[in-house]
Amino acid sequence: MIDPSGYRAVAADELASAISKVPVEILVAFFREAFHWNSPKISNTISHVSRTWRAVALSDPLLWSTIHLTGSKPSYFTQLCLTRSKQSDLRVLYEKHVDVELGAALAPPFDPAIFYLPRCHRLELYFHNRSDAFPILAALKNARAPKLAFFELEIGGTPEHWDKSHYPGSIFTGGAPLLTAVVLKSVGISQCHVPLSNITVLSLKGCSPESGHYPYLNPFASEFVDILREAAPTLQCLALDGSQIFSRKDKPWSVAELPALTTLSFVNTAVDDRGAFQDYPRNFWKFVKMPRLEDLSLHSVDMLLLQEVWKALEGSGGARMKALSLYCIEGLQGLDKGVHEIFPNISSLAIDWSVVHGILSNIVYADKKITGLGSPPVWTLLEALRFEDSYDDDEADLVRRFIRDRKAIGLPFKTVTFMGRKLPHSFLHDARY
DSSP: OOOHHHHHHHHHHHHSOGGGGSOHHHHHHHHHHGGGGOOTHHHHHHHHHOTTHHHHHHHOGGGGOEEEEOSSSOOHHHHHHHHHTTTSOEEEEEEEOOOSSSOTTTSOOOOGGGGOTTTEEEEEEEESSHHHHHHHHHHTTTOBOTTOOEEEEEEOOOGGGOOTTOOOEEOOTTBOTTOOEEEEESOOTTTEEOOOTTOSEEEEEOOOGGGOOTTTTSOBHHHHHHHHHHHTTTOOEEEEESOOOBOOTTSOOOOEEOTTOOEEEEEOOTTOOOGGGTTHHHHHHHHEEOTTOOEEEEESOOHHHHHHHHHHHTTHHHHTOOEEEEESOOOGGGSSSOHHHHOTTOSEEEEOGGGHHHHHHHHHHHHHHHHHTTOOOSOTTOOEEEEEOOSOHHHHHHHHHHHHHHHHTTOOOSEEEEESSSOTHHHHTTOOO
């Protein structure tokens, strides 16, 4: 005789969705990635396929600690996040699109309370044009953000949307004592000043040459130096993307020392040939002193700048470097000294196709030459290699030889990372570890 209860149990198990067996950790990650939809439907959908999700969703306040805003009023989902996040710190993302229907004169005054600053730990603001950004940033002038640790601001738009009078000036003058990381994209730091006294991470992305937004969005050299000096006591990581300085004789450079700085990223200076910015890369390396720098990343720079970097770091500065990243570099082979001569003690190297031959061919040759002479090999401390893919078989062969030769001389890599869209099998073919 067939037991109907047992039959139903078997049938239910057979019909159960495979998704119901997915670990909660994966569902949590998926839910967080889908937060930008600003809707409870994601959580409801997951509840249908995971019996434990509802309990997790109700009991984990950190799961609801991200709020995505697109208007001037909180949505139902935002209110749900505020309730379920309890009193945990918040990450607030705000995005403002161009409003062609509602003129600026008709827009109501912006209330910064929508950012929940008493609980906000991370605030990210994205504007599609400068005119929309100004009233919101102006509303933050006297704001106090007691828990804010990370602030990011990005402003887009075309030249006709940018008004020279739209300078927000200083913000968070009411205090942001925990603010340690600031990211500004296409925003002049002298025109939107944030508290820098405790900053450890500062990332500045200048306007592109095509934007036509200079010179008034970029600080003069003297203003830029003042900014660096304000952040100098605590600044550990500095990222500079694009041209930052507008040159003028009556506002010159002067020496700025960054005693705490250990990490520097210098990006996209080779693509900007505007006369007002041509002296910026050279003067930066001439006047900015970084006595503790040990992690350097150069991206899209030309040979003239490389010569300045080599000159500034040759000797003790280069010997102190532990990590080096070189991407889209031109003219490397035209320098008097090789990379391994300027940076002899690096433990991590990240490169792309543009410098493979200029670096690895010299290293492979140098290792074989000095090994035969009984001298120490090049880069004895190098443990990690990261390479962005290419479709050149010669480059793949050179990378393979470099990896094999390092092991042959008793210095194998601990980690090898391949970045990009191409599978790494062409590099690893016939390799033995």
